[in-house]
């Protein structure tokens with residue numbers, strides 16, 4: 001286990017664009033534990049915006065290699081929020097510099113890269129956290145607790161979904177439109193969330209993965225909708241459905257689990273529980289959680305207490321493996337993709 005960090009953890013955000021705005025809220029909320037001391041981006045406007053949100057970040061760089069060298073003694077960790085093709089190179093440089101790492105999904109774009117990352121992180125003896133923020137959704141946390149405690153009995157079937165409409169022309173999509181910088185389509189991006197939720201809840205090895213993909217509303221190289229079915233080593237059956245072309249289908253939820261003693265389903269801070277034999281489900285409301293604030297708090301605690309993050313390199317690799325196998329199984333879907341904008 002990496003050495004515990006005494007005092008406030010000093011972080012540099014690499015790629016402080018869109019999503020780093022949500023991470024920054026986490027740093028502000030947990031200011032007694034963790035603080036952003038440097039920013040690194042090729043876009044000065046983006047650094048300026050994030051610096052203002054965080055209350056002026058003095059150190060700003062355009063090159064992360066230069067930053068890691070010049071701030072060798074002044075940062076404990078990096079928070080990587082770069083386009084997908086830059087995750088692996090930034091992780092490897094940060095690990096080589098002995099920095100702890102939190103990285104946005106996906107960890108990288110290939111299993112070969114994932115294996116190199118696993119070795120580099122182990123060799124450097126640093127902490128790596130996969131920024132899987134939706135693990136902190138109250139409905140996911142409670143479902144995990146209920147499954148593990150046996151309240152649902154044997155789990156037969158699980159569904160995990162994330163869908164929203166972002167119909168758009170190619171120029172709006174930037175690096176996400178291009179297979180080379182995105183590494184796929186919707187599934188390796190937003191679809192990462194329902195995939196890690198599914199693996200987290202199933203708690204078993206996926207042994208067979210098959211997918212269908214389509215592209216309906218978005219001018220991107222990859223798919224904008226994916227439906228993945230899988231079977232786990234314990235016999236459970238899982239379905240992932242994810243899309244940028246439609247919203248969550250009516251009356252469906254982020255997660256749904258059916259076991260021998262009943263079923264649970266819900267989204268975000270709400271869960272419905274229907275024990276076997278009951279006609280209706282009871283609604284449970286949880287205190288709302290900002291999942292990004294929670295993930296930054298978890299990262300700080302792991303570094304200060306020497307704990308392993310809930311999801312690290314192994315989980316990041318497994319999610320990627322499922323996604324790549326799904327994409328491989330769906331090959332040929334482009335032949336029937338009819339894009340209408």
Ligand SMILES: NC(=O)c1ccc[n+]([C@@H]2O[C@H](COP(=O)([O-])OP(=O)(O)OC[C@H]3O[C@@H](n4cnc5c(N)ncnc54)[C@H](O)[C@@H]3O)[C@@H](O)[C@H]2O)c1
Pocket residue numbers: 014015016017018019020040041042043046062063064081082083084086104105106131133174189
């Ligand atoms: N957890 C979530 O819900 C969620 C939501 C959105 C995005 N993300 C993830 O966050 C990551 C970033 O996505 P985004 O939407 O913020 O993208 P973005 O394009 O808004 O931000 C990326 C930033 O990286 C910078 N950048 C590009 N090349 C660079 C380089 N060589 N050196 C330094 N900076 C560089 C860009 O200038 C930009 O500021 C992706 O991995 C994405 O999948 C996660």
